Amino acid sequence: MKIVVSKCLLGENCRYAGDNCKSEKVLSLAAEHELIGVCPEQLGGLSTPRDPSERVGDKVLSSKGKDVTAEYYRGAELALAIAKDKGASVAILKAKSPSCGKGLIYDGTFSGNKIPGNGVTAELFAANGIEVLTEDEI
Numbered sequence: 001m002k003i004v005v006s007k008c009l010l011g012e013n014c015r016y017a018g019d020n021c022k023s024e025k026v027l028s029l030a031a032e033h034e035l036i037g038v039c040p041e042q043l044g045g046l047s048t049p050r051d052p053s054e055r056v057g058d059k060v061l062s063s064k065g066k067d068v069t070a071e072y073y074r075g076a077e078l079a080l081a082i083a084k085d086k087g088a089s090v091a092i093l094k095a096k097s098p099s100c101g102k103g104l105i106y107d108g109t110f111s112g113n114k115i116p117g118n119g120v121t122a123e124l125f126a127a128n129g130i131e132v133l134t135e136d137e138i
């Protein structure tokens with residue numbers, strides 16, 4: 001099976017802080033599946049490291065108040081194009097991220113509080129028939 005995976009889960013230093021959140025559990029899937037790494041925030045043109053951002057309503061704002069909504073949506077569209085091009089019908093995306101999170105995301109106050117919601121990419125994937133799981137669900 002072809003599975004799109006958040007690159008930071010594969011050990012890529014693409015998180016806003018320039019680090020990763022490598023998951024051995026996710027990496028072990030490579031024994032039986034083709035893992036296709038994507039980082040929507042980098043695909044959207046954001047640099048690494050970068051200021052952290054959170055969803056605030058329909059927008060995505062950085063901790064310094066910069067509107068990065070366009071970059072987030074561009075990255076989501078490009079990640080979806082990769083998933084479609086590769087024929088992937090399942091994605092394992094990093095929990096709670098404003099791009100990749102599914103079901104629960106940070107609340108836009110940069111205080112660590114979480115609210116029900118999805119990241120921009122997770123939302124677009126689901127709307128296009130790609131099953132989204134977090135690393136906590138596999």
Ligand code: SF4
Pocket residue numbers: 006007008009014015016038039040041042094097099100
């Ligand atoms: S956008 Fe997704 S893949 Fe990129 S660092 Fe954030 S959680 Fe990881």
